[in-house]
Amino acid sequence: MTSHIHQRIRHTVVFRTLDVLRVERLTPHMQRIVFGGAELRGFISSAPDDHVKLFFPNSVGEIVPPVLGPNGPTFPPDREYSPMRDYTPRRHDDGLHELTVDFVLHGDGPAATWAAQATPGQRIGAGGPRGSSLVADDFDTYVLVGDETALPAIGRWLEEMPEGTHVEVLLEIPDAEDRQALRSRAHVNIHWLERNGTAADQSDLLEQALRALHTPIGDTFYWIASESRRTRNMRQWLSEERGVPKDWMKAKGYWKANADDSDED
Template structure:
């Protein structure tokens, strides 16, 4: 097996799942040792105009800090755009990975990832950075008690991977915000999963957003074992506050991630709220690690 934290990947298939979501499969070096887990994140690097493949720094990729410094040192007009994505699936026999891309906005005004995905074809080349199993955090998908899932369309690939990982004994409910009914897609699972699709074109306009309004109005299962939240960072923060302050859910049972920020990209500096969220996630991870260590010692 070959462990390659950074490598070029090549498109082997393209399929339009819905009007606003494209599924691409990729092959490439290092995918024979590809670590897998639900809600698996990695970085994709997109080529600049005029490039057939993203330019990568020559620094060794196994030294993450040195590699990233070399990446930032590339001339800006040659440095690839880097974006975070969820691995929707991995085929160990073909050694292919699958990534679903949400198409945001009109092609002319869209970001580099949407522009690339809207015209992707077999043979196109990207690069990947990661994933690293160091960042895998086990989720209690087999714990007794119901599971809550909530997110927008950017969270759909992760929700899909989580749904497939749920055991047959699990009970889960998902609230998923999408543009309209045409964006609904099947979520195969062995579990007892109820999905509530929240359509923005039908939802009443409000300052808190359609997803938060739907969850606020919902009759949630009692004593959930896990709440998993992802999507636009501001909406995720509001959802988390609602579950803790209004529903009395223990914050240790909430996994949350802001996948994107309204009016900002991953190239923009983090806001103060982003930094607060990062500190909360680090604190939660440290608390979990400490609790696990105490249990093992006992």
């Protein structure tokens, strides 16, 4: 009998300074950056959809992350604090003290702009992961749905999945050149969906592909990460039209097209 028990692990929050070691343009819209440094000692990331908060240089080039105090993290007064954004630990090598992060080059924004110009020797700040949620590994099928910001988490998950797992992947990317070779021991069916010029928040390729996907056999876990409104709509559709139980899906807005969108996915 299958039980489908998810696990939540808490980690002690640590703020670190990371050095850029290597930069590689994986595809036209994805910059891979490998960070290193002694401060990566003790770094833990237990789940493929973990995230770290990255702190980018402020307008005067300083990294000003929060300081941990008795009331939690607070930013130092009288200093312009660093813009912070969430990113997936794509790969972590504990022995080499290296952390790989894949940045979508979507245009303007402190994170994307910084990633586009990154060169070895530069530094940024990182906090977390604060926790990891481990999805039960006893579902018959996993359906992973995401745009390019979810590609690092999906790529890592596929690499970590055990042999014999069945996975359907719906991945929306800007263009055919943004496809990546994703390795896995699992039985994986990848559906690449290319926007070819349509804006990421205007596209509905993921929604169409999700509706067209035959209902997988057996107990199925759905994971969705994309623009906030789109994620919310797909989650609602799965719940209302497909009757997917709440515990059998995880849906998260990875970015907001509309800054006023206050929904917490």
